[in-house]
Amino acid sequence: RYYPLGKKGSMSVGISLEKTKIKMTMKGPLTQNYTDDTSATVSGDAVVKTSPFTTNLSFRWDFVPSWRVTPYFILGLGIGPLAGTADYTYSGTYTRGGAQVSVQGEDSKSFDELREEEDIGLDLFILLHTAIGVRGQAYKGLIVKGELGFWDGIIFRAGLAFRF
Numbered sequence: 001r002y003y004p005l006g007k008k009g010s011m012s013v014g015i016s017l018e019k020t021k022i023k024m025t026m027k028g029p030l031t032q033n034y035t036d037d038t039s040a041t042v043s044g045d046a047v048v049k050t051s052p053f054t055t056n057l058s059f060r061w062d063f064v065p066s067w068r069v070t071p072y073f074i075l076g077l078g079i080g081p082l083a084g085t086a087d088y089t090y091s092g093t094y095t096r097g098g099a100q101v102s103v104q105g106e107d108s109k110s111f112d113e114l115r116e117e118e119d120i121g122l123d124l125f126i127l128l129h130t131a132i133g134v135r136g137q138a139y140k141g142l143i144v145k146g147e148l149g150f151w152d153g154i155i156f157r158a159g160l161a162f163r164f
Contacts, residue, residue: 001013001014001060001163002014008065008066009065010061010062010063010064010065011059011060011061011062012059012060012062013057013058013059013060014056014057014058014059014060014076015055015056015057015058016055016056016058017053017054017055017056018053018054018056018078019051019052019053019054020051020052020054020127020151021049021051022048022049022050022051022052022084022153023047023048023049024047024048024049025045025046025047025048026044026045026046026047026048027043027044027045027046028043028044029041029042029043029044029092030042030043030044030090036096038094038095038096039094039095040092040093040094040095040103041092041093041095042090042091042092042093042103042104043090043091043092044088044089044090045088045089045090046086046087046088047086047087047088048084048085048086048087049084049085049087050082050083050084050085050111050125051083051084052080052081052082052083052125052127053080053081054078054079054080054125054127055078055079055080056076056077056078056127056129057076057077057078058074058075058076058077058129059074059075059076060072060073060074061073061074062135068136068137069134069135069136069137070134070135070136071132071133071134072132072133072134072135073130073131073132074129074130074131074132074133074147074149075129075130076128076129076130077126077127077128077129078125078126078127078128078129079124079125079126079127080124080125080127081123081124081125082111082122082123082124082125083110083111083112084110084111085108085109085110085111086108086109086111086114087106087107087108088106088107088108089104089105089106090103090104090105090106091103091104092104127151128150129149129150129151130149130150131147131148131149131150131151131155132147132148132149133145133146133147133148133149134146135161141162141163141164142160142161142162143160143161143162143163144158144159144160145158145159145160145161146158
């Protein structure tokens with residue numbers, strides 16, 4: 001962290017490297033209607049996983065920096081390469097006229113395969129980070145902190161820091 005106004009300043013800028021694990025699941029029905037008046041109705045499950053290694057820039061405002069225990073607010077942005085997998089399974093029926101046929105399937109593709117097929121066009125992962133927290137000086141330069149915020153979802157994290 002860099003404090004532009006020195007140790008007594010309420011605003012600081014931080015740079016970090018972080019590895020984040022993200023897993024997003026989706027479930028539900030899907031109906032696809034075709035131009036020849038046929039349709040397919042399926043129930044599907046999809047899972048998207050990524051573990052980006054991001055470089056982050058954050059701005060922190062300490063509400064009362066002169067206190068031994070200080071609440072703060074953080075706003076940050078991270079960027080890194082987008083890599084991961086998309087997996088899905090489905091089962092349901094295909095209807096043509098009065099006839100119905102059962103359909104089912106599954107597939108797993110990497111983000112690189114999806115880019116080759118032009119299903120996704122992104123190469124970078126952009127991460128917005130916002131949080132509120134509290135930090136307290138336990139001993140000269142040794143800081144204990146806890147934070148609640150939104151990173152890749154709702155997070156709670158705690159840690160120790162040392163300020164030289």
